[in-house]
Amino acid sequence: MKYDAIVIGAGMSGLAAGIRLAMFDKKVLILEKHSIPGGLNSYYQRRNFDKGGVRQFDVGLHALTNFIKKGEKGKPFSKLLKQLRLSYDDFKLCPQTHSKILFPGVELKFSNDFELLLSEISEKFPSEMDHFLKLTDKVRSFNELDLSIPYSSSRAVLKEFIKDDLLIEMILCPLLIYGSAWEDDMDFAQFVIMFKSLYFEGFGRPEGGVRTILSLLMKKINDLNADLRFKTAVSKILINDSGEAFGVVANGEEFYAPVILSSIGYPETVRLTPGMTTTPRIGAMTFMESIFILDKKIPIDQNDSTIIFYNNSNKYAYRPANHFFDSSSAVICFPDNYESLNQDGEGTVRLTFMANYSQWRELDKSSYDSMKNKVGESSLQLIKTLVPKFDGKVLFQDIFSPMTIERYTWHLNGTVYGSIDKSRDGRTPFKNLFIIGTDQGFLGIVGSMLSGISMANLHGLMGANEI
């Protein structure tokens, strides 16, 4: 079968790329290995043993970054709406209350109003206020969408501006764990993307979580008659003698197209090419997540934050856990704490720890289950520390590990933020084969959709591949 373009993977970036191409009458084929869309931002269900029926859970999305108010212009989210011809109201976004970075003895709150973070810093780090303002000027004027910027260390840039090491750690903490493929540092261009999307813009949550976004994208795909096939794993990317990609093999069938956009990760894509002439490095960062359903919501006088970025020392260690999982830091997400607060019904808490892939991989079934229980206990312990007066009960818990991530997303070693070798312009050593999504280097859900959009524009619509 011949197409104008093939997209590998139906996650946020693959769906967005497919929509852009189909919108302008390109015959598009999207191939997805899983039985549902979403990739790293998806959902699953579990049977509910006490009450019957099923419970549905989101994976990935804690919050949508890049929050804007209706009508705000010139922001990543408004660009996304225009490019996909979606309306703001379709997303049914509820803004966060606020979130906080919690280190021993000091916390910094931030919200969708940047002034809150500024006032927190002026109160808690008064001597750093001018430095922080100079840093924000640099961030504001930096063009992170320039596809030709080489890697530079964010820590090195931060040290030029900020003198207090604790403040550097606190600023970095949410940005690293919400997007960095690198250990203990991140590319400054990615730092800028994250700084703008978390601190300048903030968090919102679509009313129905990740499924609201996926159903909007799926409706577009269906309306445009794009060919999307689930349970269809690409086993090989076809490359001719001149080093040009010209098709793929999936479920034993060959499909041909002059442009192939792959969202499955840079190392994962290269593994499908013959000869593997290049070897992008697999990132080391992977995570655990525990999800708890509580018999009642945590009252807002006990916790009113949407997300807490917790660290129990003055130094933030962003690296694989020494021993299976690291409970010295965590992201605790309270999906009930958005502005349209409803205090009735069950509560939900999601808690993320850094993990160690190679140790989890070695466990047999029974040690794996008991290690997961330990993660659950540590998670609950931390929740109790944060809300000591809460007397609710856990109705249901589910825990996923790096092995779960690898099993359902096929990201090697359970990475979430992909390779430490990004391809910012999407190009690979093979002509006509391009990287979109995480390993192109735009971050978050809005970033991944913009990645699919901009790579489809550049390589699929403008025909830059012919230059």
Next chain:
Amino acid sequence: MADVRQIVIDIISDIAPDEDVSNLDDAKSLREQLDLDSMDFLDIVMELRKRHKVEVPQEDYPKLATLASCVSYLSPKFATV
């Protein structure tokens, strides 16, 4: 004779539905008057191709800067459609 000015305005109001296109100054750059970025200009080009079979090569994108330049650049192309 196609009303090229109106065709361009119709496309802009479809790709940027929140923009007010009723009082545009033909001599001023569209970017100055509206929230349009390079992605939006690509969409103007793609819609011209899709709706009217009019091709605008990449090196000519700057010729779409104002409504007046759109009209003078695109009118001969519409005449030959």
